[in-house]
Amino acid sequence: MGQPLHLDFYRRADVTLIARELLGKVIITRFDSRITAGIITETEAYAGERDRASHAYGGRRTQRTEVMYAAGGVAYVYLCYGMHHLFNVVTNEKDIPHAVLVRAIAPTAGEAVMRERRGGRPLRTGGPALVTQALGIRTAHTGLDLRRGAIRIVDEGRAVSPAEIITGPRIGVDYAGPDALLPYRFRFSP
DNA sequence: CTGACGATTCACT
């Protein structure tokens, strides 16, 4: 097993840096003693109040987005298109609503459980809704402490060099105007 | 209360 990421990792101000550095880290869930895990291979940064693509754009603060304003190191999980659960890492200090969406993982443990969660269909973990499906993450898990809770992110010592990281615009944020073009998506091939 | 819409995926053409 690896070490939980330090609070100082999550609470930094540069959300795109955190999104880059989450690549190669391992996300582990344990629900009902069923363990699943994978290496984070794709992320997107959402830069809070000044980012038109963010749920917290303009300082929007609702029951759903409230957890984004918590101090970094907890989960923000929300429902998309009425059926997909999307998992985000809340970052920065309290009252600064930054977050990183985890879009893809490379499974490292619990593949049989992951397939079971897909009703026996072939395992797929490329896509934010497929990540939460494989890991068993649902909106009820929003707010969980990522250092101690049922969802954890740990460092298992895998280094991802800047040269390995492909940067590009975020997916599905066309409504964000000019911010849709920001290079806030990061991925690498393990 | 109502209506519009989404940080998506899948099946099908």
Next chain:
DNA sequence: GTGAATCGTCAGC
């Protein structure tokens, strides 16, 4: 490439 599935969230009345 296109459209359906499907419902919580949010703004507006």
